[in-house]
Each structure stands twice: as C-alpha cells, then as structure tokens.
Amino acid sequence: xxxxxxxxxxxxxxxxxxxxxxxxxxxxxxxxxxxxxxxxxxxxxxxxxxxxxxxxxxxxxxxxxxxxxxxxxxxxxxxxxxxxxxxxxxxxxxxxxxxxxxxxxxxxxxxxxxxxxxxxxxxxxxxxxxxxxxxxxxxxxxxxx
Amino acid sequence: xxxxxxxxxxxxxxxxxxxxxxxxxxxxxxxxxxxxxxxxxxxxxxxxxxxxxxxxxxxxxxxxxxxxxxxxxxxxxxxxxxxxxxxxxxxxxxxxxxxxxxxxxxxxxxxxxxxxxxxxxxxxxxxxxxxxxxxxxxxxxxxxxxxxxxxxxxxxxxxxxxxxxxxxxxxxxxxxxxxxxxxxxxxxxxxxxxxxxxxxxxxxxxxxxxxxxxxxxxxxxxxxxxxxxxxxxxxxxxxxxxxxxxxxxxxxxxxxxxxxxxxxxxxxxxxxxxxxxxxxxxxxxxxxxxxxxxxxxxxxxxxxxxxxxxxxxxxxxxxxxxxxxxxxxxxxxxxxxxxxxxxxxxxxxxxxxxxxxxxxxxxxxxxxxxxxxxxxxxxxxxxxx
Numbered sequence: 084x085x086x087x088x089x090x091x092x093x094x095x096x097x098x099x100x101x102x103x104x105x106x107x108x109x110x111x112x113x114x115x116x117x118x119x120x121x122x123x124x125x126x127x128x129x130x131x132x133x134x135x136x137x138x139x140x141x142x143x144x145x146x147x148x149x150x151x152x153x154x155x156x157x158x159x160x161x162x163x164x165x166x167x168x169x170x171x172x173x174x175x176x177x178x179x180x181x182x183x184x185x186x187x188x189x190x191x192x193x194x195x196x197x198x199x200x201x202x203x204x205x206x207x208x209x210x211x212x213x214x215x216x217x218x219x220x221x222x223x224x225x226x227x228x
Numbered sequence: 229x230x231x232x233x234x235x236x237x238x239x240x241x242x243x244x245x246x247x248x249x250x251x252x253x254x255x256x257x258x259x260x261x262x263x264x265x266x267x268x269x270x271x272x273x274x275x276x277x278x279x280x281x282x283x284x285x286x287x288x289x290x291x292x293x294x295x296x297x298x299x300x301x302x303x304x305x306x307x308x309x310x311x312x313x314x315x316x317x318x319x320x321x322x323x324x325x326x327x328x329x330x331x332x333x334x335x336x337x338x339x340x341x342x343x344x345x346x347x348x349x350x351x352x353x354x355x356x357x358x359x360x361x362x363x364x365x366x367x368x369x370x371x372x373x374x375x376x377x378x379x380x381x382x383x384x385x386x387x388x389x390x391x392x393x394x395x396x397x398x399x400x401x402x403x404x405x406x407x408x409x410x411x412x413x414x415x416x417x418x419x420x421x422x423x424x425x426x427x428x429x430x431x432x433x434x435x436x437x438x439x440x441x442x443x444x445x446x447x448x449x450x451x452x453x454x455x456x457x458x459x460x461x462x463x464x465x466x467x468x469x470x471x472x473x474x475x476x477x478x479x480x481x482x483x484x485x486x487x488x489x490x491x492x493x494x495x496x497x498x499x500x501x502x503x504x505x506x507x508x509x510x511x512x513x514x515x516x517x518x519x520x521x522x523x524x525x526x527x528x529x530x531x532x533x534x535x536x537x538x539x540x541x542x543x544x545x546x547x548x549x550x551x552x553x554x555x556x557x558x559x560x561x562x563x564x565x566x567x568x569x570x571x572x573x574x575x576x577x578x579x580x581x582x583x584x585x586x587x588x589x590x591x592x593x594x595x596x597x598x599x600x601x602x603x604x605x606x607x608x609x610x611x612x613x
Contacts, residue, residue, distance in 0.1 A: 133265040134311030136603065141611040156612055161311045171612060180612035216313075 128221055134161035136217060138171060138178060145169070145180055147198040154224050156180060158217035169219040170195070174205060180219060181205065239477075259283070261603045265312045273304050278418060286324060301343030309342075321346040324416050325409035328365040329355055329383070356384035356410060366406040366416070371398070387411050427465065429453040430524020436475060437520045441578060443472070444507060448574040450525035451506035455499040458527065459555060464495035466529035468505035472513060475521035486513040495531055498551045499558065502527065503572055 129135050140154040148169075150156070156171070164170050166185040171178055172195050181195035184204070193213075195205040207213045240249055263283050270277055274287040289295065301318040308316050319330025326346050333355060334344035346352050362372035364383050378397070380386045387410040394407045408415035429450040437443050447470060458465055473485030490505045506525045558570050568575075600608040 131311065133268040136610070137606075138610040138612040142613050144613065155609070160313065161307075178610050178612050 128157065129159075130220075131159055131161045134217075135159050135220075138180070140180060140222070144197040144199050144202045147200075149224075150180065150198070150222050151224070154222045156219045157221040157223070159220045160217040162218040162220065164215040164218050169222075171216045171219060172205075172207075172213065173216045174207075174213075178216065179205070183215060255599050255601065257601050257604050258599065261601075262312055262314055266308050266314060266316060269308050269311060270304070273300075273307070286327070289320075297347070298343060298345045301345065302341050305342040316342065318343040319346075320344070321352075322412050323409040323414045325365050325406055326352065326355070326412070329359055332359075332363070352412060353384065356387050357382055359383040361386055364406060364410070366402055366409075371400075371403060374398075383410055426526050426528040426530065427454045427457050428524055428526045429457075430471075430522060430526075432522045433520065438516075438518070440514055440516065443514060443520060443523060444510060445575060445577050447506050447510045447523055447525060448503045448572065450523070451503040452499050452572065452575055454525050454527045455497055455502040455555075456559065458497035458502075458530070459559060462533045463530050464497045464533055465502070465527035466492050466495045466531070467527065468492065468502055468509060469526040469528065470506050470509040470513065470523065471526070472510070472520050472523040474518050478519070481519050482517075484515060484518045488513050489526075489528070491529075495529070497533065498555055499572060500551060500554075503574060507574065 125132075136158045138156045138158055140150055140152055140156060143152055145151075150169070156169075158171050164183050166183060168183050169180065170183045171180055173179075174195070179195065181197055181204075184194040184196045187193065188209070191210075192206055192208045195207065197204065260282060267277070267279055267285055270285055270287060275290070276288040278286045278288070280286055289297070297320050301320055305316055305318055308314060317331045317335035319327040319332070319334055320343065321327040321330045330344040330346045334340045334342050337344075346355055359382055361367060361375050361380050361383055362369070364372075364386070367375070375386060380389070386407060389407070394404055398404065405415040431446070431450070433446070437446070451468070454465070454468075467489050469487060469489035471485070471487040474481060474483050476483065488509050490509050492501070492505060496502065502525075510523075561570050562568065602608050602610050
C-alpha cells in the first residue's frame with residue numbers, strides 16, 4: 084500500500100540552511116572559509132512571500148517622491164500600516180497608491196495623500212469600512228529601457 | 229443570489245433578467261497560486277498537514293493539550309484573510325468526516341467566525357441532525373438516494389443505525405467507514421486518501437469541437453500536463469484514461485459520451501508515454517459528427533517513482549534513461565523560460581497565433597471571461613493609480 088506523505092509544519096518563518104562545503108579529498112579550497120550565500124532579492128526583500136503582491140504604477144500622483152508611471156511596487160499585506168507609509172488602497176473599484184495619513188484619525192477620518200500638487204488628498208471617513216489593501220515595501224524602477 | 233453550481237451560462241439571462249451578473253471562467257492559474265499561499269501559511273501554524281485538493285487541506289493535531297483550538301482556528305482564518313485576502317472556513321473535529329461537516333457550518337453561519345469546533349457529544353449530535361445525508365463526505369449520489377429511500381434523511385439518522393444494519397445494507401467499506409466517522413471513530417486512513425488520488429486534467433472547450441485534429445491536440449496537452457504533475461510529485465501512473473462528452477444542455481444536438489482506459493505494463497511519468505497512451509484511447513472513443521464540449525485525461529494507479537515494477541519484455545534500460553533525461557531537460561527549460569517553451573509536436577495546434585507561430589495550449593484554451601492573473605503574469609499585475 085502506498086503511504087502518504089505527511090508534511091511537518093514549520094513553526095517559524097524561515098529555515099536556516101547551513102552551507103555545506105562538501106567533502107573534498109584534495110587540497111582544501113582557500114575560499115571555503117569565506118563562502119557566503121549570494122545576494123537574492125527574492126529572499127532579502129520579500130519577507131512574507133505568501134502575503135506579497137506586485138502592482139504597476141499607473142499615473143503621476145506620486146511623482147514628487149520618485150514613484151512614477153510604470154514603476155513596479157512590491158506590496159506586503161501582512162505589514163501593519165503606520166502613519167506615513169506608502170500604501171495601496173482600494174477606493175471606488177480602483178487600486179490607488181498614496182501616503183497614509185492618520186493625523187485626523189481622532190476626528191473620525193483618515194487621508195490618502197498624493198505626492199503631486201495637481202492631485203487632492205482622498206478623505207476617508209472611519210465609518211466607510213475602508214481597509215488598507217497592503218503596504219508598499221519597495222518600488223522598482225527601470226532606467227535602461 | 230441562488231445560482232446553482234452547473235447552471236449553463238446562457239440560461240442566466242433568462243433566469244435573472246434584471247440582475248447585474250459578473251461572469252468569470254474558472255481561472256485555475258490564479259486560484260492555484262492563491263491557495264498555494266494559503267497552504268504555506270497553514271504550514272507555519274500547524275504541526276502536520278495534508279493537502280487534499282486544490283482548495284481543501286487537512287491539519288492534524290495529535291492531542292491538543294494546552295491549545296485552544298477554537299482560538300487557533302479563528303486566528304488562522306484572520307491571518308489568511310489579511311495576508312492573502314481570501315476567506316477560508318475551518319472545521320475542527322475528531323474525524324475527517326466530522327471536520328468536513330464542521331467546515332461547512334463554519335462557512336454557512338457567520339456566528340462561528342469562520343471556525344466551527346465539534347469537540348463533545350452534544351455538539352456532534354446537534355451537527356448531525358442539521359446535516360442532510362446527501363451532503364455527507366464520502367456518500368455518493370447513488371448511496372444517498374438508497375439511504376433516503378430507507379428513511380435516512382440526516383447524518384444523524386444514519387449515525388444512529390446499528391453496526392450490523394450498515395454492514396448488511398451496504399457491504400461497502402467506504403460507507404461503513406463514513407458511519408464510523410460520524411460516530412466519532414477516526415476511520416478514514418490517510419493512505420486511503422492518497423491511494424484514491426488520481427491526476428486529472430480536463431477542460432470545457434470555448435465553443436464546441438468537432439474535428440479529431442483539434443481534439444487530439446487538446447487531449448495531448450491534458451496528457452502532457454498530467455505527466456508533468458506526476459513528475460512534480462515524484463510518482464508514476466499505470467492507467468491512462470480519457471473521457472469526452474457533448475454538451476448535455478444542448479438538447480437540440482445528438483448526445484454522446486465515453487470513457488475508456490488503457491493499462492500500461494510499466495508505470496511511467498514520461499510525457500511521450502502518457503501522450504501516446506491518451507492518444508490511443510482517444511482514437512478508440514472518438515466518433516466523427518458530434519459536437520464535443522469537454523474532454524479530459526485521468527491518470528490512475530499512481531505509485532512511487534521507484535522502485536519500479538518492470539516488465540521484462542517491455543523494458544529498455546537505455547531508452548528509459550534517455551526519456552527520463554529528456555523530461556528533466558524539458559521541465560527545466562519550461563520552468564526557467566516559461567511554460568510551453570518546449571512541447572511535443574502533437575501538443576501544437578494547427579492554427580497560428582498572432583506571430584505566425586503554431587498556437588500553444590494556453591492561448592488555445594483562452595476563455596472568454598477569464599479574469600486576470602495578477603500573481604503569475606507581469607502583464608496582469610494590478611494597476612495602481
């Protein structure tokens with residue numbers, strides 16, 4: 084009878100993989116003591132793969148802080164949004180990228196602030212059942228088209 | 229709204245003339261990617277788990293001293309909801325059948341806050357009484373009809389029957405185990421779930437297909453996909469089955485369906501072997517003149533990749549090793565350079581894509597109402613205004 088593979092859960096987020104230098108019979112490589120894992124954006128920039136999504140910036144509402152049309156945003160939904168974070172909100176059927184301004188939370192509303200004087204902040208009343216869709220943790224810009 | 233599963237699309241406009249209905253074709257690419265994220269979260273929060281299907285997962289707790297399971301489940305739901313944006317229903321109970329039932333209650337009644345726990349006799353009986361027999365996990369339509377004709381309407385009616393009654397009436401191990409499970413005895417072995425497992429790739433066609441060429445290309449692609457899944461799992465299959473059928477809702481057209489299988493002498497997960505077998509079966513069941521709506525390939529008799537049972541007369545070690553290497557190379561290229569970079573000739577469609585190249589599966593099955601794939605394709609990622 085075929086047995087089933089039960090997969091044991093990992094209780095922590097990451098498993099540290101020790102680097103195996105391998106067993107060699109000849110002269111030991113002098114570089115072995117200096118071995119280090121390669122830099123890896125997927126590993127180092129994306130802390131929570133299961134809650135990370137990507138979006139493409141469409142428009143110039145955040146231009147003044149260098150978030151421009153065509154840039155790619157890396158969005159983590161598991162991060163708790165803080166005042167001043169760049170966030171993605173879902174407003175009137177559209178995703179929008181703005182600064183989160185919680186200054187007026189006590190007065191019953193929050194604001195999504197653009198970084199471009201041609202745009203107005205979006206005011207959202209606390210009663211509107213609004214949820215920040217995710218927090219922007221990185222943006223990626225292509226310079227060499 | 230009360231739209232039943234399986235309602236044909238063209239009937240919706242008649243049934244709901246004033247309603248605004250958004251229609252989406254099934255998008256397994258997106259669904260599979262998101263449920264993969266869900267499983268990845270479950271893995272971090274549970275001692276052991278088994279993924280049962282694309283959207284069902286069993287978690288095992290052996291003795292849960294000191295764990296508040298209800299709270300654990302509610303937190304797990306919250307975590308998944310926040311991270312992935314997908315609501316899940318969690319059922320916790322002493323047996324798999326009761327857990328499935330509990331998950332159904334968790335989905336139906338908001339009061340459970342997405343997690344329903346059956347951990348005592350009172351709750352078990354209450355749940356059984358509320359549960360129609362034909363919705364019990366493991367009770368197929370035929371057995372449900374038989375049970376109903378014998379006066380069994382709810383899961384409770386069935387659970388209350390005696391051991392000897394169940395044995396005498398059905399003489400069927402699956403039904404007996406279900407009865408045990410409803411009574412709180414953990415009886416469905418994990419092995420059983422794996423043994424039952426078959427790999428199936430099937431699609432409803434966009435429109436209807438009459439020609440054998442297009443049908444053969446579709447079936448080759450389903451077969452290739454099955455082979456790929458076998459290799460991912462590290463398993464081989466020994467039975468390749470193909471089914472096809474016409475559109476049952478088109479009463480104005482002649483109807484036909486068939487299902488045949490071919491047993492292989494040696495278990496295999498090679499694309500070439502499985503495509504060949506599926507094509508053979510298709511030839512034997514295809515009849516010209518019908519308008520086909522759906523076809524699929526099912527691989528059964530699944531076992532571990534090695535040690536393999538070898539057929540002495542049919543086994544060519546050199547050939548076998550070559551095929552294995554070929555599949556490994558194809559898998560790697562398709563993984564690095566994108567799915568369907570390399571396919572068999574029989575997987576290519578005769579029609580051309582926009583660039584004049586032979587069309588591939590992903591385009592040929594493109595659905596009219598497919599939603600975007602924002603997590604698997606750069607071209608589909610969400611737009612931020």
